[in-house]
Amino acid sequence: MKKLWQPSKLFKEHSHLQTYCNWLKDHKNLTFDSYEQLWQWSISNTEAFWESLWYYFKITSHTPYKKVLSGYNMPNCKWFEGATLNYSEHIFKQIQPNKTAIFFKNELGKQTKITWAQLKEKVAAMASYLKTLGVKKNDCVVAFLPNVPEATIAFLATNALGAVWSSTSPDFGTESVVNRFSQIKPKVLIATDGYTYNSKPFDKTNTVKAIIAALPTLKKVIIQPYLNENALNYFDENCENINTILNKKGEELTFTPVDFNHPMWVLYSSGTTGLPKAIVHSHGGILLEHYKYMAFHNNVHENERFFWFTTTGWMMWNFLQSALLMGASIVLYDGSPTYPNFDALWTFTDNLQINHFGTSAPYLVANMKKELTPKKTHKLNTLKSISSTGAPLPTEAFHYVYNNIKHDVWLCSMAGGTDVCTAFVGGTPFYAVHAGEIQCRALGVSLFALDDLGKPIEDNLGEMVIDKPMPSMPIYFWNDKDNSRYKASYFEDYPGKWRHGDFIKINSETNGLIIYGRSDATLNRHGIRIGTSEIYSAVNKINAIEDALIINLELEGGKHYMPLFVKLKQGFKLNDSVKKDICNQLKNDYSPRHVPDEIIEVADIPYTISGKKMEAPIKKILLKMPVEKSINIDAMRNPECVDFYIDFAKNI
Template identity: 50%
Template sequence: METHHALWNWSVEHLEKFWESVWEYCEIKSVTPYRCVLEERKMPGAKWFPGAMLNYAEHVFRNERSDRPALLFRSERVPYREVAWKELKEKTAAVASALKKIGVKPGDRVVAYMPNIPETVVAFLACASIGAIWSSCSPDFGASSVLDRFRQIEPTVLFAMDGCQYNGKELDKRPIVDELRKNLPSLKKTILLPYLREDVQATDDSVLLWDEIIQEKAELSYEYVPFDHPLWILYSSGTTGLPKPIVHGHGGILLEHLKSLMIEENITKESTFFWFTTTGWMMWNFLIGGLLVGATVVLYDGSPTYPDGNALWELAEKARITHFGTSAAFINICMKLGVKPKESYDFSDLEAVLSTGSPLTAEGFLWVYENVKDDVCLVSCSGGTDVCTAFVAGSPILPVRAGVIQCRSLGANVQAFDENGNRLINEVGELVIVDPMPSMPLYFWNDQNDERYLDSYFDTYPGIWKHGDWIKMDEEGGCVIYGRSDSTINRAGVRMGTSEIYRAVEAIDEVLDSLVIDLEMMGKKSFMPLFVVLQPEVALNEELKEKIKNAIRQKVSPRFVPDEIYQIEQIPKTLNGKKMEIPIRKILLGFPLEKAVNRGSMANPEALQFFIELSKQLASSEQNRLSNH
């Protein structure tokens, strides 16, 4: 095939042949043969490679070697550390043995409240090796947000640390760990890592210390599981209810990550692969996939701007990173700080800069080429926790165009649809997937009759996956993501349901009702306002603003503290009492009023006036910003 577009066309038209070729090219090992590639092209419910029995962790450790490390690690506390393949395998075997002694079996859930450190990788690989199901939250999540996730899946074992450091500040996490243990009745044991201090002691018989369990020598063995046996549970929040526990399978993730990293991103056994992420973002799971290829994976724990904006660029030189993964938010911060990494660091090993989390603007592209490296391959990509991969990404054989994502991912039949299900070219529409992908969710945990699953992706176009992003695509598949088409909050790639923020805010006595809107969209300044209706006679002052922000900081995450808080008289609602998040988002983004909202479906159309006026103010300030820029 002469062009990438021709290859993509073949990959979606001959879906089964394409994924069979990925299986063969990436040398997937199964102890039993598969009966067929795909039983039927349908969504949801696609059955991939039935009959295959395999293990994710075995595909990691088949890459073991002595001449290159498996992991490189740096944090605000640890200057630099290498983890050899031999050490990674021995510790994984020891932790897997300890889990078996506790009684953990295939299908049991094991959870982690841990930062992005080598011990977390060990714990995950140990779970994968025995067929246990992994799930993690990062330490920036408050106790209630963690419990909203972990309680749903009833874990047997909790991995946790005593504390961590962020932006130079030591954070004692023991009170949160105690709260998790108290409110997760299914736990048999907690495995505690002394990370902040060395003198941590087990408080009772249900606590095991990390340093003790890794002392035991054990042989690493693998539990072979069906292709669709659960590997991990990730979480994506909608606008109502608890976070959705998304279950991904061993085989689907294995195949998808090998395809993405090995074939599309050209990551090899000689590559050094980094992505700035926490353990609460799907990019952590994607990053660990670098071990499947045999690459050296680089972990960083801490603030990306501590002690200054050069922290990660210094690491890129030190670790000789070949593929530097980050977010559009980090690139924007570097631009604002006036950082010029290439003047201070040697990036001769750097082949690619990868960006995700939110749309990367043309200015962001320009900054990378002017201030990092002028011959690097800059890849902007977009996907989701829902599939733990990218739908649209890049290719080393395609030209890079500022502000544009190069192409659709191989095997991902991505289209832009209008509201009637017609395909659009060079017009903004809903991002949809019209054929199944191996890493689509197996199901949501405890989702009766797949009700939430169907409602999340298939309620608009039956049998076709609607992702919730606005996309504009050209004839060759080059595209621009314009932000969320739904009302989910997206802060630097981590998505949070508005319901979690409402629970924190509306628990405050002074607050009667609230509305939060994420105004991140391509070409506009990112802005997340919170609107509150207060008790009679209560006025919004700085003290109350700080009280609201602290509630979000502690119960949800510091990441989701609003940029501004406004007091309003009433929240716009539908006739059946639902908060009108999407119409208000459209109004504030500057959509024509008649295309943003149907006043006839509102209980209180007079509530719109405040947002119409605010939209004019935001548009004016945006115009001034662009003029000054």
């Protein structure tokens, strides 16, 4: 693997990770010669590691904990029992009244800055209003909002009261929202009247009305007029304007201490084949994990500006809020990342002087396909890191970032999930960046690649498994009293060990990792396991191809059928020359086994609303499983494309 970036001595010395190592030496008499030694200590001494974070980050607890960890038998673990704390309280420990806490811009040019003092006032106003509605510990407040400051304010207010937060973005359909929120019986809904994308307005008034009608537990609805300042006129008298609430002076902001293991928010699985899993995380678990990741793996410092392109329906929105824990400013953007021009986010980065830029791997690949060269057209002089997640980042995209965006940027490819609202693997300021590799396993994450016999392996493809608990693992799934659905999701294949559902390879030489895609969509060609990311990496090099989807079907009699579905760029056709280019690229980059049995042109590739390729659901459709059990159309970003795959399956 080619080395693309090397941290300077100064970069290492000024990193949070080095400060933590110094602290361990001074307070625990522990010294480490490398990141790998530190990681090994963190997973071999689980309780000592997480307890060290408690003291290093000066966690404010209103009552002492009795024990760091009760029980190692996942998922029946309890962390820091007896401790009571509040996530929002820790955010406002960072308050610098006149400094900016939130920068916001939308695609139409509206810009807002909110100071820490203003943020505290608005959170206090919202918390006071929620109190008048009787919102208290364990009640649920849900939001159907764009990525706007009001969403952050409402979350922090809900959290300050010890209530439970949950959100979806307004591009979700009615059924998709109801399938999520109805599970948790919310008391309050905060909703927008609409949003814009590519400058086109999408009125969601009727959607909000349908959501309200489907949620009988609601006591109050708060409306954010986003498209129309008179939006409240279209709702009944039980609705309140969010601006009226936030412009009133509330009581002094106070924080309700809750148990370390108290529910903080509910996130949801994609729900591609059924009702979404309602995943519940704890106040304390997320607090410790986000401190750890923001400091040691993203190296976010006070007064820096942290941006992630996300919606409120993706876990990265929740993750983004935690930059406030570091005393950094969060940067919010609402709208299309390519409007009015494809380089809109790079212009945004220059204008807002962003230090840490977060996005999805498909966005960087799209920039690469478009042959953008931001390093020539933009300054990007404040940009220190680019983080990427959501899908494996192919090797050529690593090269693209360094050749065409910025040569001295720290590229932090990371992978984790909604399940833990963090990354299992990601960046470290102590290591070089090698093309195609994620730098390290995160501290406290006892992660290994296992072979078919369940043995740890390196330098070969294996199943990603975590064999020790982490505080940010779900405390439970909502309405899953016996934990049966929770256990079935992660612990069926390796009892007592978390199987995440990804295939990975750990490089014994660099300690880096490569994610090869979802193991439930793995291509098993005559006994050889192939990661979907390998196929996409090769196909991405073909100029005619805009996107692709690979599926392998295990048929009767030991037969296999591996079709490759391709979406072509405008102006190209799938002729024999393009097919030959694809096959040759796959052979040259990998092996003849990587060559598909058939290449099929499609109008579009199916994605979830949060931007995940729907390999497993399409595989079920092609295996002629009932469509209603194979895919949840309402969880899709582009449901209109499914009919093609349904028809295609009839001919297999």
